[in-house]
Amino acid sequence: xxxxxxxxxxxxxxxxxxxxxxxxxxxxxxxxxxxxxxxxxxxxxxxxxxxxxxxxxxxxxxxxxxxxxxxxxxxxxxxxxxxxxxxxxxxxxxxxxxxxxxxxxxxxxxxxxxxxxxxxxxxxxxxxxxxxxxxxxxxxxxxxxxxxxxxxxxxxxxxxxxxxxxxxxxxxxxxxxxxxxxxxxxxxxxxxxxxxxxxxxxxxxxxxxxxxxxxxxxxxxxxxxxxxxxxxxxxxxxxxxxxxxxxxxxxxxxxxxxxxxxxxxxxxxxxxxxxxxxxxxxxxxxxxxxxxx
Amino acid sequence: xxxxxxxxxxxxxxxxxxxxxxxxxxxxxxxxxxxxxxxxxxxxxxxxxxxxxxxxxxxxxxxxxxxxxxxxxxxxxxxxxxxxxxxxxxxxxxxxxxxxxxxxxxxxxxxxxxxxxxxxxxxxxxxxxxxxxxxxxxxxxxxxxxxxxxxxxxxxxxxxxxxxxxxxxxxxxxxxxxxxxxxxxxxxxxxxxxxxxxxxxxxxxxxxxxxxxxxxxxxxxxxxxxxxxxxxxxxxxxxxxxxxxxxxxxxxxxxxxxxxxx
Numbered sequence: 001x002x003x004x005x006x007x008x009x010x011x012x013x014x015x016x017x018x019x020x021x022x023x024x025x026x027x028x029x030x031x032x033x034x035x036x037x038x039x040x041x042x043x044x045x046x047x048x049x050x051x052x053x054x055x056x057x058x059x060x061x062x063x064x065x066x067x068x069x070x071x072x073x074x075x076x077x078x079x080x081x082x083x084x085x086x087x088x089x090x091x092x093x094x095x096x097x098x099x100x101x102x103x104x105x106x107x108x109x110x111x112x113x114x115x116x117x118x119x120x121x122x123x124x125x126x127x128x129x130x131x132x133x134x135x136x137x138x139x140x141x142x143x144x145x146x147x148x149x150x151x152x153x154x155x156x157x158x159x160x161x162x163x164x165x166x167x168x169x170x171x172x173x174x175x176x177x178x179x180x181x182x183x184x185x186x187x188x189x190x191x192x193x194x195x196x197x198x199x200x201x202x203x204x205x206x207x208x209x210x211x212x213x214x215x216x217x218x219x220x221x222x223x224x225x226x227x228x229x230x231x232x233x234x235x236x237x238x239x240x241x242x243x244x245x246x247x248x249x250x251x252x253x254x255x256x257x258x259x260x261x262x263x264x265x266x267x268x269x270x271x272x273x274x275x276x277x278x279x280x281x282x283x284x285x286x287x288x289x290x291x292x293x
Numbered sequence: 294x295x296x297x298x299x300x301x302x303x304x305x306x307x308x309x310x311x312x313x314x315x316x317x318x319x320x321x322x323x324x325x326x327x328x329x330x331x332x333x334x335x336x337x338x339x340x341x342x343x344x345x346x347x348x349x350x351x352x353x354x355x356x357x358x359x360x361x362x363x364x365x366x367x368x369x370x371x372x373x374x375x376x377x378x379x380x381x382x383x384x385x386x387x388x389x390x391x392x393x394x395x396x397x398x399x400x401x402x403x404x405x406x407x408x409x410x411x412x413x414x415x416x417x418x419x420x421x422x423x424x425x426x427x428x429x430x431x432x433x434x435x436x437x438x439x440x441x442x443x444x445x446x447x448x449x450x451x452x453x454x455x456x457x458x459x460x461x462x463x464x465x466x467x468x469x470x471x472x473x474x475x476x477x478x479x480x481x482x483x484x485x486x487x488x489x490x491x492x493x494x495x496x497x498x499x500x501x502x503x504x505x506x507x508x509x510x511x512x513x514x515x516x517x518x519x520x521x522x523x524x525x526x527x528x529x530x531x532x533x534x535x536x537x538x539x540x541x542x543x544x545x546x547x548x549x550x551x552x553x554x555x
């Protein structure tokens with residue numbers, strides 16, 4: 001097995017902690033911007049977000065589209081820096097991107113010139129350059145099996161369906177044995193059937209490793225099926241987390257029987273109410289600006 | 294039964310060919326053109342004479358057309374390699390840096406539209422050698438399209454690939470070598486394809502000016518002999534070789550694309 005990244009006796013149960021995170025995209029405010037009438041004001045994408053994520057928990061962040069969910073995930077990934085506040089991983093501040101966080105992108109982000117094997121190998125080789133070749137190959141093989149891609153090892157991404165591409169994406173993210181898996185609407189580009197199928201696969205894979213997961217999604221059913229906790233974001237600009245809901249249905253879960261658990265309908269109704277309300281405001285305001293603008 | 298479009302095009306192609314050749318033959322027989330103009334039949338006969346025995350060697354001023362083509366190809370290859378060896382690394386460098394790109398852009402924009410032949414006297418002056426001057430001119434001709442396309446390819450690499458590399462903690466070198474270069478490869482090869490085309494265009498003129506050997510020299514030499522049929526032969530041969538070079542790079546382009554849009 002690969003060296004375990006789990007901390008044997010964590011001082012705290014918090015794995016990932018977001019403390020008063022804000023992200024402001026500065027506008028064009030210099031004198032020549034005013035002169036050329038291209039000035040714009042600062043854009044506050046997210047404001048004052050607090051969230052604690054415990055070890056081995058599956059957390060979904062859900063919110064109306066354009067609310068800054070992906071911005072938040074990029075901050076956790078370290079691909080961009082928060083304007084204020086801090087992100088702590090095992091109590092240590094996150095300063096940049098790193099292989100302790102595996103990322104799954106909505107656009108799959110597979111290198112088109114690499115085969116399935118090479119895509120995963122690239123990640124393993126980059127993170128563990130000192131690992132022997134046979135060991136690297138073993139890991140790649142293991143994760144290809146885990147996500148059910150045996151037989152497609154030497155295919156290039158353009159020969160794969162969307163669902164298969166995202167399996168490669170998931171395998172690549174997991175193969176580096178990250179502490180946390182970050183998923184940015186991983187199934188957003190898939191059709192409904194493939195989506196359902198891959199959700200079941202994510203459940204199966206998660207049951208094997210039970211890593212800490214942060215999933216960005218806009219699907220209520222997906223969040224309810226997969227998560228231990230659901231953080232609801234308000235609409236942007238200056239999006240915040242309105243509420244964190246516990247989803248305590250027993251695991252392993254089955255999509256068919258999920259509806260029967262007590263509390264499912266109430267939880268779903270609550271999420272829907274919130275999201276529809278936020279979405280309605282967003283849509284109405286965008287219609288209004290289009291009329292007056 | 295209606296013919297397929299390919300079949301229709303082929304028939305039209307043959308009709309055009311026969312039309313051109315008959316007009317040519319008839320025009321010469323009726324003395325419609327300059328007395329220099331050879332007849333189509335004579336040209337075809339001489340063409341076949343050159344093509345059927347491309348590699349004879351009867352002394353320095355009487356060599357088969359194949360030798361001349363090979364000499365020109367050798368010059369184009371070397372000059373093209375030198376030009377590409379400058380253009381690709383430089384293109385990567387300016388593609389990676391917005392500041393550098395903006396700083397260097399005016400130089401590229403001013404030098405790009407200049408005919409590479411304008412550099413020929415400078416080459417002669419600096420290198421004092423006709424062979425090396427030819428290589429110098431070809432190298433300059435090959436630089437611009439490759440440079441511009443490499444820069445474009447590198448700067449337009451999907452940022453998500455760079456995010457992947459960054460999140461894995463890949464070194465700068467590894468990112469360039471394993472991610473940015475392959476991602477930019479279709480654009481780079483597109484640049485190389487344009488470059489080799491221009492290099493092949495320029496070699497004829499360069500050899501006419503520099504002299505000695507090569508297909509350009511052959512054309513000039515045959516003009517001095519007033520052998521118009523040889524010149525027409527050379528034009529067709531230059532065209533065919535150019536087509537072949539273009540197709541080779543076309544294949545390379547497909548090979549590096551892997552379903553990416555080019």
